[in-house]
Amino acid sequence: MLVSRKWLEQYVDLSNISTDDLAEKMTKSGLEVEEVTGPALDDENVVVGYVEQCEQHPNADKLNLCQVNVGEDELLQIVCGAPNVAQGQYVVVAKPGAVLPGGFRIKKAKLRGETSNGMICSLQELGYDEKYVPEQFKDGIYVFDEDVTVGEAACPLLNLDDEVIEIELTANRSDCLSLIGVAYDVAAMYDKDIHLPQPEVDISSGSSSDYISVKIDDEEANPYYGAWILKDLTIRQSPLWLQNRLISAGIRPINNVVDVTNYILMEYGQPLHAFDYDRFGSKEVVTRLANEGETIKTLDGEERTLSSHHLVITNGEEPHAIAGVMGGEESEVQEDTTTILLEAAYFSPGVVRQGSKDHGLRSEASARFEKGIDITRVKEAATRAAQLLSEVADGEVLGNLVEEGSTEKDPINVSFTQDEINARIGADISIDDMKQIIKRLRFNYELDGQTFTVESPARRQDIVIKEDMVEEIARLYGYDRIPYTLPVGVRDKGGLTKRQKLIREVNDYLQSAGLNESLTYSLTKAEWSTRFVSPEIQNQNLSPIGLSLPMTDLHSHLRLSAVPELLSSLQYNVARNQYDVALYEIGSVFLQHEPRKQPEENVRLTAAVTGHWENHPWQGIKVPADFFVVKGVLEGLFNHFLDGQVEFEKAELEDMHPGQTAVMKLNGETMGYVGQIHPIVQREFDLQETFVFDVDLDRVLDETDDGEDYRAITKYPTIAQDLAFVVDRELPAKQLEQAIYEQGQPHLESVKVFDVYQGEHMEEGKKSIAFNLIFQNDERTLKDEEIEETRQAIVQHLETEYQAVLRG
Amino acid sequence: MKERLKEIKQEALEQIEAAVDEKKLQDVKVYFLGKKGQITEVLKGMGKLSKEERPVIGQLANEVRDEITEALESKKSKLEQAALEKQLKAESVDVTLPGRPVQKGGPHLLRKVIRDIEDLFTTMGYEVAEGPEVETDFYNFESLNLPKNHPARDMQDSFFISEDLLMRTQTSPVQARTLRQHEGRGPVKIICPGKVYRRDTDDATHSHQFTQIEGLYVDEKIRMSDLKGTLNTFAKHMFGEERNIRLRPSFFPFTEPSAEMDISCKICQGEGCSVCKGSGWIEILGSGMVHPNVLEMAGFDSNKYSGFAFGMGPERIAMLKYGIEDIRHFYTNDVRFLKQFHGV
Numbered sequence A: 001m002l003v004s005r006k007w008l009e010q011y012v013d014l015s016n017i018s019t020d021d022l023a024e025k026m027t028k029s030g031l032e033v034e035e036v037t038g039p040a041l042d043d044e045n046v047v048v049g050y051v052e053q054c055e056q057h058p059n060a061d062k063l064n065l066c067q068v069n070v071g072e073d074e075l076l077q078i079v080c081g082a083p084n085v086a087q088g089q090y091v092v093v094a095k096p097g098a099v100l101p102g103g104f105r106i107k108k109a110k111l112r113g114e115t116s117n118g119m120i121c122s123l124q125e126l127g128y129d130e131k132y133v134p135e136q137f138k139d140g141i142y143v144f145d146e147d148v149t150v151g152e153a154a155c156p157l158l159n160l161d162d163e164v165i166e167i168e169l170t171a172n173r174s175d176c177l178s179l180i181g182v183a184y185d186v187a188a189m190y191d192k193d194i195h196l197p198q199p200e201v202d203i204s205s206g207s208s209s210d211y212i213s214v215k216i217d218d219e220e221a222n223p224y225y226g227a228w229i230l231k232d233l234t235i236r237q238s239p240l241w242l243q244n245r246l247i248s249a250g251i252r253p254i255n256n257v258v259d260v261t262n263y264i265l266m267e268y269g270q271p272l273h274a275f276d277y278d279r280f281g282s283k284e285v286v287t288r289l290a291n292e293g294e295t296i297k298t299l300d301g302e303e304r305t306l307s308s309h310h311l312v313i314t315n316g317e318e319p320h321a322i323a324g325v326m327g328g329e330e331s332e333v334q335e336d337t338t339t340i341l342l343e344a345a346y347f348s349p350g351v352v353r354q355g356s357k358d359h360g361l362r363s364e365a366s367a368r369f370e371k372g373i374d375i376t377r378v379k380e381a382a383t384r385a386a387q388l389l390s391e392v393a394d395g396e397v398l399g400n401l402v403e404e405g406s407t408e409k410d411p412i413n414v415s416f417t418q419d420e421i422n423a424r425i426g427a428d429i430s431i432d433d434m435k436q437i438i439k440r441l442r443f444n445y446e447l448d449g450q451t452f453t454v455e456s457p458a459r460r461q462d463i464v465i466k467e468d469m470v471e472e473i474a475r476l477y478g479y480d481r482i483p484y485t486l487p488v489g490v491r492d493k494g495g496l497t498k499r500q501k502l503i504r505e506v507n508d509y510l511q512s513a514g515l516n517e518s519l520t521y522s523l524t525k526a527e528w529s530t531r532f533v534s535p536e537i538q539n540q541n542l543s544p545i546g547l548s549l550p551m552t553d554l555h556s557h558l559r560l561s562a563v564p565e566l567l568s569s570l571q572y573n574v575a576r577n578q579y580d581v582a583l584y585e586i587g588s589v590f591l592q593h594e595p596r597k598q599p600e601e602n603v604r605l606t607a608a609v610t611g612h613w614e615n616h617p618w619q620g621i622k623v624p625a626d627f628f629v630v631k632g633v634l635e636g637l638f639n640h641f642l643d644g645q646v647e648f649e650k651a652e653l654e655d656m657h658p659g660q661t662a663v664m665k666l667n668g669e670t671m672g673y674v675g676q677i678h679p680i681v682q683r684e685f686d687l688q689e690t691f692v693f694d695v696d697l698d699r700v701l702d703e704t705d706d707g708e709d710y711r712a713i714t715k716y717p718t719i720a721q722d723l724a725f726v727v728d729r730e731l732p733a734k735q736l737e738q739a740i741y742e743q744g745q746p747h748l749e750s751v752k753v754f755d756v757y758q759g760e761h762m763e764e765g766k767k768s769i770a771f772n773l774i775f776q777n778d779e780r781t782l783k784d785e786e787i788e789e790t791r792q793a794i795v796q797h798l799e800t801e802y803q804a805v806l807r808g
Numbered sequence B: 001m002k003e004r005l006k007e008i009k010q011e012a013l014e015q016i017e018a019a020v021d022e023k024k025l026q027d028v029k030v031y032f033l034g035k036k037g038q039i040t041e042v043l044k045g046m047g048k049l050s051k052e053e054r055p056v057i058g059q060l061a062n063e064v065r066d067e068i069t070e071a072l073e074s075k076k077s078k079l080e081q082a083a084l085e086k087q088l089k090a091e092s093v094d095v096t097l098p099g100r101p102v103q104k105g106g107p108h109l110l111r112k113v114i115r116d117i118e119d120l121f122t123t124m125g126y127e128v129a130e131g132p133e134v135e136t137d138f139y140n141f142e143s144l145n146l147p148k149n150h151p152a153r154d155m156q157d158s159f160f161i162s163e164d165l166l167m168r169t170q171t172s173p174v175q176a177r178t179l180r181q182h183e184g185r186g187p188v189k190i191i192c193p194g195k196v197y198r199r200d201t202d203d204a205t206h207s208h209q210f211t212q213i214e215g216l217y218v219d220e221k222i223r224m225s226d227l228k229g230t231l232n233t234f235a236k237h238m239f240g241e242e243r244n245i246r247l248r249p250s251f252f253p254f255t256e257p258s259a260e261m262d263i264s265c266k267i268c269q270g271e272g273c274s275v276c277k278g279s280g281w282i283e284i285l286g287s288g289m290v291h292p293n294v295l296e297m298a299g300f301d302s303n304k305y306s307g308f309a310f311g312m313g314p315e316r317i318a319m320l321k322y323g324i325e326d327i328r329h330f331y332t333n334d335v336r337f338l339k340q341f342h343g344v
């Protein structure tokens, strides 16, 4: 909403209040000021001049030599190059000493041998916004079209000295979508009087009802409709003052009739519409919901198809306007219009919103209807419009408004006590101060003891409950004056849940392991939403959830895995020469088990690693990321949170390297996968060897043990032994390790692989695998025979069960 | 024999002096003092000496042996010293070469901001509450005093999945859910962080996915001044002790009264500059007193209970705090961006 200071001053005395002051006060009182602009120019050396004489410059074809009367003893000789300058014009003259926008200083000068004592100005040179410059003055000087006085200051005439305050209104303050509404609030802020227009109109002997009747078909959509006939109008340009007002409000002047309706729109917040009566085609207005499929050509030239959700203004047969949204082309006011049908109505917010939404027509008018206008002021606004039309278009107003429906509104009363207000605000406002604030707001009220009953004015639809009055009183008392306190009461212990603490631990672990936390989008491409999905989800045969109206194909579906988006992040990095990248994300994937039900949100831990895991070239340390690097990260996690009871099993998954992929199982159930992505997929994402994992973190957290058990450090020696076997190459190391561990009980404390060899000196299809065994007993020193016995049992078992051959 | 011993001593001392390493020195030792060494050879001839001469020569031999031994020891320690010096010199490094970096990742800046806020409020007695990102229309809108067809629904164009399901546009539904769980009994003190979604085209200042963190405090006799005090504590913690806050009236469907919180501009100290668009203040968050409809719908008696709520965007906070110019940086995961905030 653009608020002109000068326009506002019509209603509220702002002398001694600077615009900066006003802007700050407005912001602090709830009308947030976005920007203050202007004045464009306020220079007393810029005046009205009369061109007494205009001749061609003796030494220049394209220049004119003008003798201009600026109300001084002598005429000013001014050299002017504008093509439209002529004798007998009233023009804007910048006298020597004037400073035009952009710091352009006017001085006496000699142009081609002739003295020039100033400049005759174009609107652009005066700082006028280009988009408001009338067509005929676009390439030349401005010429006044009405009575002005020679020597008079020109800036106020063109409203160049005005300041415009742009306010960003919150949704509840539609009352301030009008200058009068803003005036009410500003008057309340400063405790000032308000001077409202008292519209009066000279009614001619004729009667509008001889020309028109009104019928409302749907009272809910259209509670009130008033029609007025104005005759013998002359359509022309509006007077300067009216144009100035509209421009200050950001509206381009069109012609006097349209300008008056727009003026009322901004002054009262009341949208009006003027139909060309002679083109309306009947003597009755019938407002009704449109028939399905009915069409209208709106005044933007578009043919529009209507439905029963739209309200139309008809002549009894044909629609002539979509109510509150846009008029029809057929009855548009044109240059030859002489009689108008002025519509002043209340259309319900819902029906206007539907119309403007369905037809993509958002206007200043529809916006006001959608938020709900002040129904009690419709007639006053109409009267004001009729008054102005008779003034600026020489119209004759025929009798009274022809009306249907009612402009009454049931009053809303809001009661509250002084204590209630103070208890909610946390302040100590006296009864007197509260009374003062309510008076400043111009709300009618009664006070009984300390109980106020306030009548919510029709213009303030936002005042309905007690809390609304808490805000009114608080904002005019001043949010600044509310003290700083903290809630009194029991200081309960807050804090994180066990699960939240665990997630933090997971994060800390991964970061200390060298991975960077990332955030990717939950909404992904349709194609990506089904890729890299972990088998335990894949097996459920779920469809990814799609948005009903995506903005872009890039983010149309909810992900079932974060891997594709993370790969895309790797690609982004590599494209920027960042080749060694390790990312992880903890976030939800969305599993829709039943259509139209809220999906399960499964929190997963996902990582993607490419390039070098460690890269310190001058020291010769270059460790490329590989399967075992990422597996190691996972093992560390599982050791910490699940006592390591997770099994890795070789698996073949789509988009993954068939030889370097494993699924993780906890108690036999899959909970994720890890591996290298398939070389073809690597190429798809412009990546070198890249490794990913995707783990059901919910499950990890659910199965995490409370606390950790302590086991005393043994004082008895441990005995280490190494065993190496030659076995089939396909035999998983984990299986052998498991067998050794079981056979080694009760003396074997741990077993670890320390070497794997499968190469030249090995028989085809075989590998050598070496284990380090630690024997230990917490209560005593183990005897050599016990260890030897155990060792033999292990070797025997492996020989028979796995055809393992013990190496030298 | 005396002469011979003197000669041996002379020779030995010379050879010791000339020895260049421990190996040579050992050879010298064996040659003179060994079982078949020069001194032993001399002593073998002792039998030929007279009774009187024997102790004299014996003593002389011992003296020579001692002197050689001493010279050997001294030379040995010199050689050791030299060897050590040589080794140290060889082991010398260029201390200006870079050290081996500790392999280390770090948190995402947004998560860090959220964690910081969580930590502040949990010490003030709040709990952290979470909720679904795919929400029902009821929790995302209706329970927050935004009935169907409410004009304020336009304020947040949403991604709908079906008529009743949508990507949550705010974390406030978590407040509504948590309130319900409390079955009309206060206090409720929660902080709700999470991802939210709006129909925006991604550009430097918009992101269709972003994060939010909201706070809610419902109890008997909660006042607007409590909101002000709480926000002041937060602002000073987050932005520095010297910053001031300002509340100004605003509108949110789920609070009444509502307030926008600004902090004083750090760049210009409130004088007005380009960062704060000349106002001296920077908008940080929205807040207000919980609307009675929200309380009632969640089963709280709004005559007995009142509360405050506030909500903010970690992206905005991070952008302001570090001068980040483009919101998309938070979601492209450029490691050059991510790593800048691992230390702070």
Ligand SMILES: [Zn+2]
Pocket: B265, B266, B267, B268, B269, B270, B271, B272, B273, B274, B275, B276, B277, B278, B280, B281
């Ligand atoms: Zn500033």
